[in-house]
Amino acid sequence: MESVAERIPFLTVNAGPRDPNWEARLREEYAALISYIEINQNDDNEWFQIEPDDSGIHWRGKCWYIYELVRYEFALEFEIPATYPATPIELVLPELDGKTPKMYRGGKICLDIHFSPLWSRKQPTYGIAHALALALGPWLAAEIPVLVEQGTIHKS
Template sequence: MESAGDRIPLLTVNAGPRDPNWADRLREEYAALIRYIEMSQAEDNDWFLIEPDDSGIHWRGKCWYIHELVKYEFNLEFEIPATYPATPIELVLPELDGKTHKMYRGGKICLDIHFAPLWSRKQPSYGIAHALCLALGPWLAAEIPVLIDQGVITANS
């Protein structure tokens, strides 16, 4: 069976925010995100909501994880780096800053071991939707249950 990450359209425009072709890359990013959201909704697996600023560089929203029928919701933010897509985005969950060792200062989730090598092999074909599907989703699934079991986060925190 094909994974969700395999079904997200690959991107073709190799342009970052400082490149004249950034608008074309951003159109591809939106199309891939729309496809991923449609797939997730069709599988009753909605788990994030994000939107960019007018430049398409700064993104904010929410992501959530359901554990034992309780929804845990977190702020999500990221900025497209100047060297994108050669450099992956850094996904930030500010309210989890300092609550797990699998996170950098400022609430940036650790992607070095598992996702960064994949991104470097697949760039410029991978984009925001791929980072959410193949990095943030698995990170939440691995870390949130542990943080709940340890009492680090609660349904009301």
């Protein structure tokens, strides 16, 4: 069976926010995100909502994780770096800043060991939807149960 990430379309335009082809890349990003959202809806697995500003550089929304039938919801934000797609996005959960060692200052989730090497091998074909599926989703699945069990976070 193919993984969810393998079902998300790969991107072809190698352009960041300062590149003249950014609008073409952004269209591909939207198409991949729509595809990923549809996959999640069909699998009854919706777990995030995001939207960009007009430039497509600053994104805000929320993500949630259900653990023991309780929904834990968090603000989600990220900015597309100038060197994107060579550099992956840094996913930020500000409410969890300082609550787990698998996070950097400012609420940036740690992606160094598992996700960044994969991104480096797959860029420029990976985009925002891939980062959500392969970085944020697994991070939430690993960290939220631990934080709940420790009493660090409580239901939203």
